[in-house]
Amino acid sequence: QVQLVESGGGLVQAGGSLRLSCAVSGRFLYDMGWYRQAPGKERERVATISTKGDRTSYTNSVRGRFTISRNNANNTVYLQMNSLKAEDTAIYYCNLDPPEVGFWGQGTQVTVSS
Numbered sequence: 001q002v003q004l005v006e007s008g009g010g011l012v013q014a015g016g017s018l019r020l021s022c023a024v025s026g027r028f029l030y031d032m033g034w035y036r037q038a039p040g041k042e043r044e045r046v047a048t049i050s051t052k053g054d055r056t057s058y059t060n061s062v063r064g065r066f067t068i069s070r071n072n073a074n075n076t077v078y079l080q081m082n083s084l085k086a087e088d089t090a091i092y093y094c095n096l097d098p099p100e101v102g103f104w105g106q107g108t109q110v111t112v113s114s
Contacts, residue, residue, distance in 0.1 A: 002026040002103055004094050009108030012084055020079040020108060022094030028075045033097035034068060036090035037107075047079060048097040061087070086114040 008020040020034070031050050037043040047068035048057045056068050067080040077094055091107040 002028075002030075002096075002100075004103055004105040006092060006094055006105055006108040009092060009110045011111045011113065014085055014112055014114045016084050016112070017080070017082045018084065018110060020081065020092055020094075020110075022077040022079075024075040024077065024094075028072060031097040032068075032070060032077045033095055033099065034077070034079045035093045035095060035099065036088075036110075037093070038087075038090040041090075043093070045097075045099075046092070049077065081110070084110075084112045086112050088112050 003025040005023045006020060008018060010018060012018055029051055031048060033048040034046045035043050036046050046059055046062055047066055049068045049070050053070050058066060065083045070077045089110060089112050091109050093104060093107040095103050
């Protein structure tokens with residue numbers, strides 16, 4: 001069984017940075033992803049990373065600003081977010097890639113003020 005706990009969100013001004021963390025308990029040998037859901041919108045995939053960390057992908061709106069990484073020694077996935085914009089405001093979740101319905105956690109709120 002896998003449990004995912006996100007942290008690192010907060011309130012930041014536009015242009016600022018945040019680093020999100022996802023602590024994974026249980027088996028960690030999966031491709032992983034960060035997802036987000038803004039108010040009134042469907043959840044979208046933001047970034048993904050392969051099991052070994054040698055392949056990453058990003059949705060167009062964050063490419064060049066966000067960086068996904070992982071540390072397999074401590075079962076953690078990260079999302080470094082730079083040059084944040086108001087439209088990045090959302091609850092951010094981590095999950096497998098593709099996501100497993102039963103693995104969604106509480107997420108971490110990111111609010112970017114303009």
